[in-house]
Amino acid sequence: MPANSVPPDRPLLDPVLAFPALAPLRAATLAGDWDSLAGAFAAVSDEEDRTLASRVVAETPGSEEFLRLTAERLPRDPLAGTLYADRLLTMGWQIRTGEFAAFVTGSRLKEFHAHLRRAEALLIGVCAEHPEYALAWYLRLNTARGLELGPSETRRRYDRLVEHHPHHFGGQQQLLQQLCPKWGGSWEKAEEFADACTEKARPGSPTAALVGIVQLEHWLHLIHTEHDDAEEYVEDPGRHAALTRAAAASVLHPDFDSARHHAVVAHGVFAALHSLAGRWDEAAPHFRALGNRLSAFPWEYLDSDPVAEFDRHRKLALAKG
Template identity: 45%
Template sequence: MGDSTDDGPRPLVTDPFDAVPALAPLRDAAWDGDWEAVRAFFEGIAADEATGVEKISLAAALLAGVDRTEWFLEKAVKDRPAGPLPRTLLAERYVQLGWRARGRGPAESLSWDAARQCHDWLCKAELLLIEVCAEEPAYVPAWTTRLSTARGLGLGQSEARRRYDRLAEHHPHHVRAQSELLRQLSPEWGGSWEAAHGFAEECASAAPDGSHAGVLIAEAHLEHWAALEGAEAEEYLRSTTVRDELLRAARVSVLHPDHRRDWRWTDSHSAFALALSLGGHAGDAAPHFAALGDTVSESIWRNVPDWRTRFIEYRTAAAQATP
């Protein structure tokens, strides 16, 4: 887990396609605008009944982050109007474009133009997803994306929960969907910290040991920390109660003997490593940094100023704290 080579510090691996080599064919197909290769990749995932649904949702989100994919996905939808996959993937891309147009600031800081562009993209996505869910009510990837559109379009807590409940009828431990609803339940989107933390605990407790659901505990605490300022933020993650909740969640999820590394591994270990490091618990963060090595999830760490430098500093502190 060293921080450097003879030629200097090793670059951090932040691209999820590089972190999971099995995803490389999907990125290549996206760069080539090759719908048939994309379709074949997702059909291969779907054949795995045990993990297929989770992998489809994760791969769909990653594909949506590849620039200009809407060009060939729109053609795929036009050529295959009855298929749920191309419409869901295109909707994911539209959602990505909508959130990108919105930016990362609070709602009150948005310009009129940014808010309008975000709304327009999310409406386009929602129309596609309404069709898919009406035709195939058990198609979990579409319901997952509809949790994001519900939040962005301001449809409220009840509607978001309704969508999640429809999804959970078919896949009760879908971590990406749970993560989406967790955001909706925070105060920023009309919920409360009591609701958000309660939902995270509910999901983690109900999931099988060794699943990724425990990371929802870390995500809830990181969301809460990010909403605080000054000394209040600094002290929040140092709380013994928060530390104990994080350690318990890690033990039943990514540090459990039944856990098997899969496509979510970078996000999960990154969340635990960050939350424990910010709380000053370097030794407790060590197993997560050991798992990560030079790999890190930017989406988890980017709320920290100069996060790349901080990651390396925290990783070094964790290694030094390990007996």
């Protein structure tokens, strides 16, 4: 087998392996080649796809110096400032880790906030000069939550994003996080938002997966607080029915494009919930649509090793379902 080939059933967490069209973005970032990077970004016209393209750049280790110098050299270029801001955000959240807020204190919290404030300053400038720039508004939802600016400010930023780009799935996920109890919201608010977005969405869009994301968030909360209720929660017939309706309106709708980047998260959410409930026959179609593609979310919610967790549940679902 050639050294650069990938076994067909090997789980692919790296989006560049799952979507080879993203490879030029990483190559240009590693090479410090701004012209090639900007050209690769220009080829990504869909705003949903641009969020993943930005993440590929932001998660490239050591890219911060190249991106900082580029942003300083091109202060009026919205892409340069936004990509550097995303790198700062990525570094900040890596410092913070995924622990609950109560466990993130002291120097770690201070350094986390410092990174987010630097990113926020860059993004404010981009949004002031380019109010329609979706990627910057999307990232400002992240900074609002991390800097604990409150639900009203996060909602204001979300409204600015959807004013120009309605039904932005990444933006919807960011606001949904803010509406969950762990960030000061409530399950009622989170569920209402997911239902309202689903009702307005075009059939075959990924939006209805928000219904499943709320269920996963609630399940995770129960795992950390009331273990005995977590299994009952995902097996509840009413929630199962809501999940079935959501899948029919989104990932299982004939107009849904499972080749798109957002399909990895959307199908993954339904696959994970059905797996947690032992509904292997219902999980199997989602795993078949995913193939060997996965993202850290939702599988990191199930275990600290998302690849192993995805692979284990996929094997069970395809064998039993």
